[in-house]
Amino acid sequence: MFLQILAAGTTMGLVYAVVAFGFQIVARGSNIFNFAHGEFVALATLIYFSLAATVGLAPVLAVGATALLVMLVSIAVERLMLAPVRVHEPLIVAILTVGIGTLMRGVMILVWGHDVLFAPPLVTGAPFLWAGASISRANVVLIATCLAVVAALYLVFSQTLWGKKILAAAINPDAARLMGIEERTTRISVFLIAGLLAGIAGALIAPVTFASSASGFNFVLKAFAAALLGGLDRFAGPLVGGLVLGLLEAFTAGYVSSAFREPVVLAFVIIALMIRPSGLLGKPAERVT
Amino acid sequence: MALLELRDVQAGYGPVSVLRDVNLAIEADEVVAILGANGAGKSTLMRAIVGLIPLQHGAIFFQGRELTRMSAAERVGHGIALVPEGRMLFPPLTVLDHLLLGSNPSRPSRAELDERLQRIFTLFPVLQERREATAAVLSGGQQQMLAIARALMSRPSLLLLDEPSMGIAPKLRRDIYAALGQLVSSGGLTVVVVEQDASLALRLVKRVLLMQGGRIVRDGSVDAFRSSESLQRAYLG
Amino acid sequence: MRFSYPSLVLLLVIGALPLATTSPYHLTVAGLALIFVILAQGTNLILGTAGQASFAHTAFFGLGAYTTAVLSTRFNFPLWATLPIALVLVYVVGSLLAYPALRVKGFYLALVTLAVSEIFTAVVGEMPGPLGGTEGIAGIPPFTFGEWSADDRLSKFYVVWVGAVLACISIERLHASHFGRVARSLRDSETGASAVGINLVTAKVRVFAVSAVYMGFAGVLYAHFMQYISPTSFGLNITILVVSMVVIGGLGNTLGVLVGALTLSLLPQWTRDYVGLEPLLYGGLLVVIILLLPEGVVPALRDMLRPRRRTEKSS
Ligand SMILES: Nc1ncnc2c1ncn2[C@@H]1O[C@H](COP(=O)(O)OP(=O)(O)OP(=O)(O)O)[C@@H](O)[C@H]1O
Ligand SMILES: [Mg+2]
Numbered sequence: 001m002f003l004q005i006l007a008a009g010t011t012m013g014l015v016y017a018v019v020a021f022g023f024q025i026v027a028r029g030s031n032i033f034n035f036a037h038g039e040f041v042a043l044a045t046l047i048y049f050s051l052a053a054t055v056g057l058a059p060v061l062a063v064g065a066t067a068l069l070v071m072l073v074s075i076a077v078e079r080l081m082l083a084p085v086r087v088h089e090p091l092i093v094a095i096l097t098v099g100i101g102t103l104m105r106g107v108m109i110l111v112w113g114h115d116v117l118f119a120p121p122l123v124t125g126a127p128f129l130w131a132g133a134s135i136s137r138a139n140v141v142l143i144a145t146c147l148a149v150v151a152a153l154y155l156v157f158s159q160t161l162w163g164k165k166i167l168a169a170a171i172n173p174d175a176a177r178l179m180g181i182e183e184r185t186t187r188i189s190v191f192l193i194a195g196l197l198a199g200i201a202g203a204l205i206a207p208v209t210f211a212s213s214a215s216g217f218n219f220v221l222k223a224f225a226a227a228l229l230g231g232l233d234r235f236a237g238p239l240v241g242g243l244v245l246g247l248l249e250a251f252t253a254g255y256v257s258s259a260f261r262e263p264v265v266l267a268f269v270i271i272a273l274m275i276r277p278s279g280l281l282g283k284p285a286e287r288v289t
Numbered sequence: 290m291a292l293l294e295l296r297d298v299q300a301g302y303g304p305v306s307v308l309r310d311v312n313l314a315i316e317a318d319e320v321v322a323i324l325g326a327n328g329a330g331k332s333t334l335m336r337a338i339v340g341l342i343p344l345q346h347g348a349i350f351f352q353g354r355e356l357t358r359m360s361a362a363e364r365v366g367h368g369i370a371l372v373p374e375g376r377m378l379f380p381p382l383t384v385l386d387h388l389l390l391g392s393n394p395s396r397p398s399r400a401e402l403d404e405r406l407q408r409i410f411t412l413f414p415v416l417q418e419r420r421e422a423t424a425a426v427l428s429g430g431q432q433q434m435l436a437i438a439r440a441l442m443s444r445p446s447l448l449l450l451d452e453p454s455m456g457i458a459p460k461l462r463r464d465i466y467a468a469l470g471q472l473v474s475s476g477g478l479t480v481v482v483v484e485q486d487a488s489l490a491l492r493l494v495k496r497v498l499l500m501q502g503g504r505i506v507r508d509g510s511v512d513a514f515r516s517s518e519s520l521q522r523a524y525l526g
Numbered sequence: 527m528r529f530s531y532p533s534l535v536l537l538l539v540i541g542a543l544p545l546a547t548t549s550p551y552h553l554t555v556a557g558l559a560l561i562f563v564i565l566a567q568g569t570n571l572i573l574g575t576a577g578q579a580s581f582a583h584t585a586f587f588g589l590g591a592y593t594t595a596v597l598s599t600r601f602n603f604p605l606w607a608t609l610p611i612a613l614v615l616v617y618v619v620g621s622l623l624a625y626p627a628l629r630v631k632g633f634y635l636a637l638v639t640l641a642v643s644e645i646f647t648a649v650v651g652e653m654p655g656p657l658g659g660t661e662g663i664a665g666i667p668p669f670t671f672g673e674w675s676a677d678d679r680l681s682k683f684y685v686v687w688v689g690a691v692l693a694c695i696s697i698e699r700l701h702a703s704h705f706g707r708v709a710r711s712l713r714d715s716e717t718g719a720s721a722v723g724i725n726l727v728t729a730k731v732r733v734f735a736v737s738a739v740y741m742g743f744a745g746v747l748y749a750h751f752m753q754y755i756s757p758t759s760f761g762l763n764i765t766i767l768v769v770s771m772v773v774i775g776g777l778g779n780t781l782g783v784l785v786g787a788l789t790l791s792l793l794p795q796w797t798r799d800y801v802g803l804e805p806l807l808y809g810g811l812l813v814v815i816i817l818l819l820p821e822g823v824v825p826a827l828r829d830m831l832r833p834r835r836r837t838e839k840s841s
Contacts, residue, residue, distance in 0.1 A: 027633075033579075033633045033636065081813055081817065084817055085816065085817055085820070086817075086820055087816075087820040089577070090633075091573070091577055091579050092773075092777070092816060092820060094579060094633070094636070095769060095773050095812070095816065096812070096813065096816045096817075098766060098769060098812065099770070099808075099809050099810075099811075099812025099813040099816060100809065100813055101809070102766055102805045102808055102809030102812065103805070103806060103809030103810050103812075103813055104809070105805045105809070106803060106804075106805035106806025106807070106809050106810070107806065109802060109803070109805060109806075110803070110806065114802075161389055161390075161393070164382060164386050164389070164390060165390065165393065167379065167381070167382065168379050168382065168390055171379045171380070171381070171382075172377050172379060174341055174361075174373070174377065175373065175377035175378070175379065177340075177341060177360070177361035177362050177365075178339065178341075178361060178365055178370070178371055178373065178377070178440075179362075179365070179390040179391060179393050179394065179439075180362045180365045180366050180393045180394030180395075180443070181362060181390075181393065182360060182362045217762055221637075221640060221641070221644065224633075224636075224637050224640075225637060225641065228633075228634060228637055259652045260648075260649075260652065262644060262645070262648045263644075263645045263648045263649050263652075266641040266642075266644055266645050267641075267645060269637070269641060270627075270638050270641055270642070273634060273637070273638065274626040274627075277634065
């Protein structure tokens, strides 16, 4: 029981972490709090469903194709709907992303309807039996893939000039401009990464939960919470935040009540942020007063 | 033809104008100091030249090309580099990262990059020792050297320095100016340096501009500046 | 009294609606539109005027509605008792919530308020006993004042209308008062506000709590107007709708917010054939307006009607 919950919580937590990395990278690299981010994940679940179930693509190919398609949508959204905005108050831009997210949900409803769709599993086969617990192969594949994605991200930001340019723009936009880094390029880069991450996360999670045009809000709320909970300015913030959320969710559902899963997790986030406003990994509070 | 030319430049922040009627021509290989009190608009002029703030009026030409509507990143690509006020380093990135980012505007080849790094490390040996250290742990003087080195990595033809000796111990200031002197004497580089305390800068330059209230109020040779007692008293204290 | 003529005229036109139609359906639609006007004005205060990223509207809307519904159905409290209790409760909860959230910069408030809204709907939905669970609470009495009770649609509509007029007048007066100046200074420059001696945290908490009171008030009216409430009336869709009303009309502009709220609540009447496409419609509208007229429709129209001001600006 315990191990099974641990595995489920870790799986979900790592998926949240992958989504939250996208949210964080966009927030830091372009100063946009992208409330549409969850809709990219929802879109990915649906595209994966169509590719794997309707078109009949092999699951692994379907994941890759989904990630690329969602990445293209993400870049297109940035170019067509975010780049032309003439005001720069972060609040207005955030509300614009609320509009974009709503619009995307409208399109998904138009194409896929309101139904919950069950997507074909990534891997089949008997679950692993370990210490009396049975852990599904899908969980293992998901955990491994998410960890690989996080490792790849780490390499991008610590080893490549591309990653460092994004970091530089996030740290000091003016200084980055003096390094010949165009704001436009940075924004395309962060939306590219965020789209790719949302695409992978959505495609991976679709068979575990389901594909649905209504799942976007949950993902953006969890990504937002995970990013802030871990610490928006820390590379590992989304990883820590996502894992905490996923595990707390699983253990609350397993040992307390699945009905109160959401309130418990969200209340924890609120209280944790009151105590540590800069997140679990962040420096002690940066305050208004 | 002047290397850099500003015509009737007006610029500032939002609707507010700080610079007014700025006309200026700087020839290739000149070394110029800009002096002026706090708030005179020296940093604003630097930002306007490099494109961190847009012009409200007027035009800027560099090597005969009009820059007015170019982004800062494009201008840097055309050979202007700024060592900004307050240095503006990236604290979590290493010395080497800064130098690589600095070279980004001119996109050098591998060999070219290595050669530039070598030059930088001869000029500032301490940066070679600390190449893997993050900017956050460098001393103030080392940070300033890094800021200058980062700007030089793009091989600029025009180097703008905004108060490079601010907040730095006198000994290190002299080191920094010694390095600048070396750069200037090796040729091919035009330098504009902004300073509050002019004594070190005046040893480097041939020409002095005075700014006051967003305008250039005096433009002359360093000798003329030195021979004017009232100016001497005002800027060399 | 400071009250703009266009707002007054608009509200009077809505008030005269029963001269044209007394069909319960039309009166319900119009009454709901007026409730949205109050919600939008309250939201505008914190989001537009004070510039704080708060998305807790539906939680306070719901808190007001549930307080009056529970007190009047389970304990037979009269409206003159439930209304003040609900408003005080909303004010207190709003302050308690705002105090820690507003001490932190940036978008933490957005997360905290979104989370609170989610917690609210989840908890209410999971409490089948006193709160009715997902079934909601039915049989809420209509508005009653002493002997008089608003039994028919028309009377209920007018009670809501009076409520909306009071809300609009009071909010315009608030905007013109010292309180309004404080709220605007929070948006314009946080550092500026603290420089002139305004205690930022106290000021933000007060603005947040007062805006919550408007939403709680709307909730009380909603409960007695519809006589039935359920968690779905307080979900995320409502938050998005109200934010759209405010932004499309014109953030920080009370007339704009009034126009935005009326337009968006009446819009579905013309698009009824396309039920289910609301997200497409509202999302698209929000995107187009922010891209083309970021200040909102009403301020943009005003500028167009006053060409002189524009040329002054651009010269
Ligand atoms: N980011 C900004 N926004 C608005 N006004 C600014 C900004 N930066 C500078 N100013 C104003 O512009 C004017 C000129 O400032 P600037 O920084 O160019 O002066 P400076 O000559 O560099 O002074 P210092 O010697 O103190 O560096 C000042 O009045 C200052 O208040
Ligand atoms: Mg300066």
